Amino acid sequence: MCKNIIVGQSGGPTAVINGSLYGVVSEGLKHPDKIGHVYGMINGIEGFLHGHMMDIGALAATNELELIRTTPGAYLGSCRYKLPEDLSDPVYPQLFRIFEEQEIGYFFYIGGNDSMDTVSKLSRYAAQIESPIRFIGVPKTIDNDLVETDHTPGYGSAAKYVATTVREIATDATVYDNKQSVTIVEIMGRHAGWLAAASILARKYEGDNPVLIYLPEVAFDQEEFIQKVKTALKDTPNLVVCISEGIRDKDRTFICEYSSEVGTDTFGHKMLTGSGKYLENLVKERLGIKVRSIELNVCQRCSCAHLSRVDLDESENAGIYAVLTALSGETGKMINFIRNKSVPYELTYGTADVNLICNQEKTIPLNWITNDGSDISSEFIDYVRPLTQGYVELPTKNGIPLFAYRK
Template identity: 35%
Template sequence: MKGNCMIVQSGGPTAVINNSMVGIIDAILQSPFSGKIYGAAGGIHGLLNESFIILNHLSIQDRYRLRWTPGAALGTWRHKLTAADVERIVAILRENDVRFFFYIGGNGSMNVAKAIGEYADAVGYEIAVIGVPKSIDNDLVGTDHSPGYGSAAKFLATSVLDIQMDMASYPVSNRITIIETMGRHTGWLAGACSLAEIADSNSQMLIYIPEVPFQLQDCLEKVSRAYEEKRNTVLIVAEGIRNSQGKVIHEDHLEYDSLGRLKLGGVSSCLKEAIEESTGIATRTISSSIWQRSSITLASKTDVDEAYSIGKEAWHQAEEGKTGVMVAMKRQSEEGKYSVLYQSVELEETAGKERFVPAEWYDPIQNAMTKQFKDYVLPIIQGEMLVPMEGGLPRYQRVM
């Protein structure tokens, strides 16, 4: 097979993103392909500035270690692509005889891959453009779930369970604890905390997601009632929860990022202030921040294996002559046993679009996730990672 390959990692890192990269490399090295495998150092920044790493020479041991290394080993960069950028990228790909282009990222990244593929086609440059899904937010359209989500969900549910065990240490306690998760427009991550619900505990769990308007007064009434009943309250809030007007509840205190989006985070502090001012009840906040996307020791083995397999599948689809597609997973459930099939969806169907938590998977009266939601998430958090340690700490692998 003629030409070279290019792998780019884009958007926010995940605990398993490197598995997809290694999956692509392993599949290529097991094929008749004899060209170079380039990695763009620093994501799209490396691509625009022709900063490439040759990945063919990564040893088996190096690739193996990368599979338990969190973060984007090739590096990543948030950048709003212009038409001139797309033109330059295609020119660079042509100059380096890149005929297979793999873009690992979320819905915004699929939009970039789509633009690159369309421009290459318009100027008559033959190249296979394959999108490889990655998102802890689980908001990619066209796939049952996104690699990265299962591990983040497992981390959050475990963390909430740990916190509840700590709270249960005190026989008489009526504390309010707010836990903030990522989730700009969707509540997949906040919802995953529902897996940590304990039926017979002395706590109530209230979950608030961006898909359903946040009702402050109702929240205040529920936490006050639990306080009077000598019960703890755990509030799970996605960073992007909105009021009935569709406005982020602390929008007036936020700035904008390089992509023109609100820099979210801090909703837990805003809610803490509102609760303490209205009820006088002392409230604490916990932000999982980037830990939810970077913890490999609490990663889901199912997620790790699927991220790797989806990378291998990306190469197989390129070998088959596919282009302008994203690799996707279709859930199978035969006799109650979970598995996935790998397929492809047109980038047109997923680029720039968002997948929301279905309305029927959330109970707005109880502020809780339904059994349907839990049944959906539970299979993809299964399995544990055995991360090799040195000196009591994980041994990670770097590429750059």
């Protein structure tokens, strides 16, 4: 019996989240005996509840589907909507009524922790009402903080973006090497330091920039930090320091909260600054030298500039494998990655119980953080390097990359 697919995207975008979408759609279209239409929800489960969907499978007739594959950001739009904990909430029968109307047999949700929570709730509700619809999660997050998987799609490209950008910033920072300077680069990551740790790939030789790297996993002490900066400046007059936005002190207070009471804008409102800005001011105050802080902007999560071929292929494969998993009869699962070995890199695709994943966070192993919390070990480099490999040629128009977008 032929049933339709509904696929959605949720949470923050990544550079390759549409690779997974492409995987789901292209594989979905390969089983006309079992799968009818491939629908996409616009703006995730929240938009779907309001009836926003599209026949994304129909794009296969145009070159738009191919274009979606290498387009950063969430093509279908996203949401940050959390389903109620209480499965007796009326939203559940409401959703399943729409599933029935649209003859949905397979539900795919591409996202991180919160999206897996959605898959968990829907699959548990489906079990209660004995619905045959199959619910599968496809992992996605630049934060790389999902448990039960070696890594997440989106992380490899973001790591490559961070590494290349930090190398460029270090190159820029050292052109005037006759004066001491400190450049502080603030990288995304509220609770896990995976992305900031990738800045170590920018280091060309032992002792090169970024000399100091700080992650949320280890308590940050500003006095120790100042001492390390002073010492590092002796050998590296143009010092680059990389930090996660979420670095915290021993009392678990975010460093960015140190300064949050201070700045006031022209209109009398509190101005929030990040940890990078706080440390910029701290180093200026204590060492009196030139300091600059750079907050890597949203491009670290959505730039096509440094797409990793490995990451894009794995994202697509995760989407393909999700369809095959659903067709095999499974539900309430997330596609996961099992690394067989790093050299040469070998990966197996599998599934994990989605209930074990939602609302958990995987941080960096503490033994991968060295030098009293200011450096990263070679084990991490061995772990991350395979994920950043390979180049993706992008379609261009008028000299700049061409992206798909919903008309």
